[in-house]
Amino acid sequence: MTAxxxxxxxxxxxxxxxxxxxxxxxxxxVGGLALLAALLLAWQLLPPALGTPTYVVPVLSDVLAALVDxxxxxxxxxxxAATMTEVLxxxxxxxxxxxxxxxxxxxxxxxxxxxxxxxxxxxxxxxVAVAPLFVIWFGFGLPSKVVVVxxxxxxxxxxxxxxxxxxxxxxxxxxxxxxxxxPWQIRVRLMLPAALPQIFSGxxxxxxxxxxxxxxxEFVGAQKGLGVLILQAQGRMETPAVFALxxxxxxxxxxLNVLVRTLRRVVISWEPRPGR
Amino acid sequence: MTAxxxxxxxxxxxxxxxxxxxxxxxxxxxxxxxxxxxxxxxDGEFVAVVGPSGCGKTTLLKILAGLEQHTAGxxxxxxxxxxxxxxxxxxxFQKATLLPWLDVLANxxxxxxxxxxxxxxxxxxxxxxxxxxxxxxxxxxxxGELSGGMQQRVAICRALVHDPSLLLMDEPFGxxxxxxxxxxxVEVNRVWRETHKTAVLITHSIxxxxxxxxxxxxxxxxxxxxxxxxxxxxxTVRTPDLMGTPEFGALSARIxxxxxxxxx
Numbered sequence: 150m151t152a153x154x155x156x157x158x159x160x161x162x163x164x165x166x167x168x169x170x171x172x173x174x175x176x177x178x179v180g181g182l183a184l185l186a187a188l189l190l191a192w193q194l195l196p197p198a199l200g201t202p203t204y205v206v207p208v209l210s211d212v213l214a215a216l217v218d219x220x221x222x223x224x225x226x227x228x229x230a231a232t233m234t235e236v237l238x239x240x241x242x243x244x245x246x247x248x249x250x251x252x253x254x255x256x257x258x259x260x261x262x263x264x265x266x267x268x269x270x271x272x273x274x275x276x277v278a279v280a281p282l283f284v285i286w287f288g289f290g291l292p293s294k295v296v297v298v299x300x301x302x303x304x305x306x307x308x309x310x311x312x313x314x315x316x317x318x319x320x321x322x323x324x325x326x327x328x329x330x331x332p333w334q335i336r337v338r339l340m341l342p343a344a345l346p347q348i349f350s351g352x353x354x355x356x357x358x359x360x361x362x363x364x365x366x367e368f369v370g371a372q373k374g375l376g377v378l379i380l381q382a383q384g385r386m387e388t389p390a391v392f393a394l395x396x397x398x399x400x401x402x403x404x405l406n407v408l409v410r411t412l413r414r415v416v417i418s419w420e421p422r423p424g425r
Numbered sequence: 426m427t428a429x430x431x432x433x434x435x436x437x438x439x440x441x442x443x444x445x446x447x448x449x450x451x452x453x454x455x456x457x458x459x460x461x462x463x464x465x466x467x468d469g470e471f472v473a474v475v476g477p478s479g480c481g482k483t484t485l486l487k488i489l490a491g492l493e494q495h496t497a498g499x500x501x502x503x504x505x506x507x508x509x510x511x512x513x514x515x516x517x518f519q520k521a522t523l524l525p526w527l528d529v530l531a532n533x534x535x536x537x538x539x540x541x542x543x544x545x546x547x548x549x550x551x552x553x554x555x556x557x558x559x560x561x562x563x564x565x566x567x568x569g570e571l572s573g574g575m576q577q578r579v580a581i582c583r584a585l586v587h588d589p590s591l592l593l594m595d596e597p598f599g600x601x602x603x604x605x606x607x608x609x610x611v612e613v614n615r616v617w618r619e620t621h622k623t624a625v626l627i628t629h630s631i632x633x634x635x636x637x638x639x640x641x642x643x644x645x646x647x648x649x650x651x652x653x654x655x656x657x658x659x660x661t662v663r664t665p666d667l668m669g670t671p672e673f674g675a676l677s678a679r680i681x682x683x684x685x686x687x688x689x
Contacts, residue, residue: 320522327490328536328587329512338539342526419525419567 207389216393224378225397231373233401235291235363239298243355246299247306248348255314256336265311272304277365284370294366294374301362302355309351313344346420349413356405364398439503439590439623440466440489446497447484457648458484462498464642464651466625468590471617473626473638477684481649482627486595489625490514503590512540515584517594521576523568529555529579530564536587547586554582557619558612574605578612585620592617592624598633607665610636614663631677636663641676643683655680 193209195201203211215221254261280297287293317340325335367376375394382390413420445462448455458481466472474482487493488500491510500507502514515536523532533551534543543551555561558578568576577597584592594613598606614637617624628634634641635657643653657676659667667673 318522320518320520321524323487323490323492324516324518324522324535325539326492327510327514327516328539329510330539334539339524342524345526417526419569421569 204386204388207392211389212392212396215387215389216396218393221390221393225375225394228373228375228378229397229401231291232363232367232375232398235294235298235366235374236359236401236405238291239295239362240302240355240359242295243299243302243359244306244352247303247351247355248310251307251310251314252336252341254311255340256332261311268304268307272308276300276304277362280362280366280369283366289370289372294363294371297366298359298362301358305354305358306348306351309347309354310344313347314340316347317343345417346413349409349417352413353406353409356409357402360398360402360405437504438465439468439470440464440500440625442498442500444498445485445488445495445500447481447488447493448496459488459495459650460497460648461650466623469621469623471624471626471637471639472642473628473634473640474642474644475628475631475634475680476644476649477646478629479647480644481647482644483595485644485649486516486593486625486627489591490516490593512587513589514591514593515587515589517577517580517584517592517597519596519599521568521573521580523576523579523583525568528565528567529560529571532568532579533582533586535583540587550588551582551586554585555579557616558582572605573601574609577601577609581613581616585616585622590623592622594624594626596628597626599629606633611663611665613637614661618661631680632668632673635673635676635680636668641680643680645683653680653683 189209196203196206196208207215254264277297279300280293283293283296287296321339321343322335325339330338363374364376364379367374368380371377375398379391379394382388382394442462442464445459445464446457447459448457462485464472474485476482484493488495488507489502491507491514494508502511505511523529524535527535530548530551531538533554534547537543537547537551552561552564555564558581560575560578560582563571563575563579568579571579580597584594597613598609601609610633613624613626616622617637624637626634626637631641638657639661641655641657642651643655644650645652655676659672
């Protein structure tokens with residue numbers, strides 16, 4: 150009775166890793182490092198060669214000196230912690246609100262039809278422009294920064310999550326319905342996992358937005374934060390310090406992005422790795 | 426329950442459709458998908474429905490599944506009016522429609538776990554079905570690691586795991602290559618014999634219909650209605666060499682004639 154089966158069962162098990170991806174990856178790594186070295190070298194050698202003043206473009210060694218300056222380190226830590234508090238707090242609130250509203254709206258098509266045009270309208274406003282208003286409303290402390298970050302992180306999460314939740318495969322929906330699934334089961338066991346890739350795409354955008362929101366809010370009015378340090382360094386024409394702070398901000402942004410992408414790989418373990 | 430074959434006259438059929446019709450309202454007016462469909466299917470019977478694209482055969486299957494409501498006539502499954510999912514039908518779609526975040530075993534168990542927490546007996550049943558289609562070693566794999574043909578066999582196991590009376594298949598192998606398709610047809614025949622299910626297969630492949638079914642129902646272009654019913658007297662065990670016999674050719678030709686007239 151099993152005569153017909155083994156033939157098909159054994160063949161075409163898809164390899165989980167692409168052959169040769171490792172070798173290609175190594176080649177790319179070497180190329181990438183070479184490019185980085187060339188750029189850093191150019192940074193060190195080009196400004197003096199072109200006669201560019203140090204306060205316009207400082208050479209790499211000056212920037213590095215400012216970055217590892219022991220006197221500046223406590224300031225970097227204190228203000229960096231302030232900025233990251235704003236970012237993480239705002240991001241957390243924004244993601245919870247965005248996801249919650251998306252789940253609610255995806256279940257209520259009529260409410261969705263009424264509300265969504267407003268969401269789109271608000272989304273197209275350059276939201277950092279309201280940061281001065283929030284300083285008036287919430288003061289120069291932490292709350293006004295967090296509110297700006299929430300506003301910026303909230304919308305990409307909301308819009309992506311709604312889109313993911315609403316684009317569930319028709320056959321999968323029929324499969325659940327034919328087996329008598331309740332609306333709750335369809336929501337939790339079908340729509341939510343199916344929407345996870347889109348939810349994470351929204352989260353990646355939200356993280357990038359959150360960093361922008363925190364810095365802009367600090368520019369507008371704050372006592373603490375890396376944005377404040379940038380303004381102070383600018384005021385003293387300490388361009389190497391400005392560059393050092395930009396490097397710190399970039400590193401924090403990259404770290405957050407890597408964190409989200411790692412989380413994505415862990416949570417969505419069934420998702421094929423993006424091909425190179 | 427008889428293993429196969431048309432139930433004797435006088436026995437109540439498992440599926441009973443009388444004057445069944447379906448009209449879709451659309452922006453440009455009503456579209457009649459089905460009209461006056463009379464169809465009785467006996468317990469344990471294998472019926473194939475063939476017809477041109479857009480003849481409403483998928484609509485017919487969705488009405489049987491309780492996913493869509495008919496707008497005329499009436500239909501019963503097990504004596505109960507159709508109109509909502511009965512929980513007594515297993516469905517196989519054109520795509521395997523497996524959930525990529527569940528492993529193969531959890532996918533097979535989905536109809537069970539939507540109803541209650543899977544018991545050891547449920548798991549045993551699911552593994553038994555996977556064994557029947559030669560996939561017992563793949564229970565812990567994710568669907569993405571399986572070929573298209575293997576995925577579709579998992580989908581068949583899933584449609585049977587809760588032991589429904591009715592197995593509904595909507596062009597289940599239409600997206601697969603011809604060789605995989607032939608092998609799967611042999612397998613569907615075997616699964617049907619071993620599980621004693623009543624099966625309804627929607628297909629646009631006449632050889633597939635003749636190879637698998639005990640009765641082929643021919644539908645007209647829209648509005649779909651039943652224009653012919655052809656009994657396929659090959660018994661329950663079907664093997665690939667059947668397709669080369671003159672009888673197979675004659676039955677296929679008889680069914681094909683319905684479509685050639687329309688094309689001329």
